[in-house]
Amino acid sequence: MFSQAREIAAGDVVIVWFTRESLKAITITPGEELNGRFGAYRHTDLIGKPFGSKIGSRNGKGFIYVLRPTPELWTLALPHRTQILYVADIAFVVSWLGIRPGSVVIESGTGSGSFSHSVARTIGKSGKLHSFEFHDTRCQTAQEEFAQHGMSEYVTVSHRNVCKAGFDLEDVVDAVFLDLPAPWEAIPAAKLALKKTQSTRICCFSPCAEQVLRTVSALNDSGFTSITMYETLLRTIDVGSYPPLKSVGTVAEKLKDADVKREARRVKQIEESAMRAKEKGRKKAAEMGGQEMDIFGESEHPHGQKRKAGEDREANGQSNTPQEDDSEAGPHTKKPKPDGPSPLTLEMVGHLPKSADCKLTTTSTGF
Secondary structure (H helix, E strand, O other), X not given: OOOOOOEXXXXXXXXEEEEOOEEEEEEOOOOOEEEEOOEEEEHHHHOOOEOOEEEEOOOOOOEEEXXXXXXXXXXXXXXXXXXXXXXXXXXXXXXXXXXXXXXXXXXXXXXXXXXXXXXXXXXXXXOEEEEEEOOHHHHHHHHHHHHHOOOOOOEEEEEOOHHHHOOOOOOOEOEEEEOOOOHHHOHHHHHHHEOOOOOOXXXXXXXXXXXXXXXXXXXXXXXXXXXXXXXXXXXXXXXXXXXXXXXXXXXXXXXXXXXXXXXXXXXXXXXXXXXXXXXXXXXXXXXHOOOOOOOXXXXXXXXXXXXXXXXXXXXXXOOOOOOOOOOOOOOOOOOOOOOOOOOOOEEEXXXXXXXXXXXXXXOOOOO
C-alpha cells in the first residue's frame, strides 16, 4: 500500500502540503509541473528527495512539503466523488467492528475510497476487503486508484446494486459496513454473507434519524441483537500548562488593597467636589455684591443707627447715660429709671446666618 521507499521515485503518489487546510495528491511524472500560489515546482526536481522534505519554489517566494501518503492524509487530500467518512468516524467504526489483520470485510458504498484505504491498512495482505459500488464510473475510478496504490491484491471492487442483487457471498465475512441510502434493504443479504460459526458484527452509517429507525426495524426482523446507535463528534482540546492557583491570603490582601484604593478615590472625589462648590459660591458672591460682608456689619445690623449715635456722643465727651439734676429734686422725689442698662445687664447674642440678625438681652436692675 503506497510506496515504502525512503526517497521519492517516478510513479509514486505524493501528498503535497501547502497549508493545514490545503493538501493535494499527485503522481510523480517526469516532465510535468505543479503550479500554485506558492510557486511552480517541477516533478523532476522532486525525484530523489526524501519523503517529508521541504521544497522551495524556483522564484524563492514559497515552499511546499512532500509527504508519504497515509490513509489519514489520503482522506484529507483525495478527490471527492461523494460524501466521505473522516478520521473520527473511520476509527470508531473499525474499532467497533473488531477489524484486525486477516479479517474479511464487506463494504457497500465505495464512494471516494476514504474508508476503503483505512480498512485495507488494518486487514493487511492477509485479509480481504470486498467493496461494492452501484455507480459504474465511480467503480472504475476506485479500481484504478486501488491498483495504483498497490491494494489490488487484497481489495476488490465490484459494480453491483446490493440492495437487489445481494453480495453473492455466503458465510465468509467477519464484518459488514453499509453506507447506503437504504441500508435496511441490504440487511438480509448481509446476514447471509456473515459467518455462522462465530460472533460477527454489522454497522450501518446513516445521517438521518428516519433511516436509523427503518434500519433498526430491519435488524430486529433479521434476528440481530445488541443493537445500539452511536454519534461521533470531533472536538479539539487545547492541552497546556497553567499557573497554580493563588492562596486565599494572597487574594484577601489584594482585595484589601483594592478597598483602600477605592476609599482613597472616594475621599479625593469628595474634596474635589467641595472645592468646586466653594469656588462656585465665591463667583456667585462676586457677581451679586462684588465683596463679602461680615454677618454683623454696620450696614446690616438693625441697631446700626443707634450705635452710631452713641459713638458720636462719646466722641464729644458726653455720656450715654442721662444726667440727673439734684437741685430740683426733693427729698421724697423718686428717681426715674435710667435709660441705659445697669451694671447687672447680661447681654446674649446668638449667631445666625447672614440672612438674619438676632439679639437677645436680659436685664436685671436693683433699686
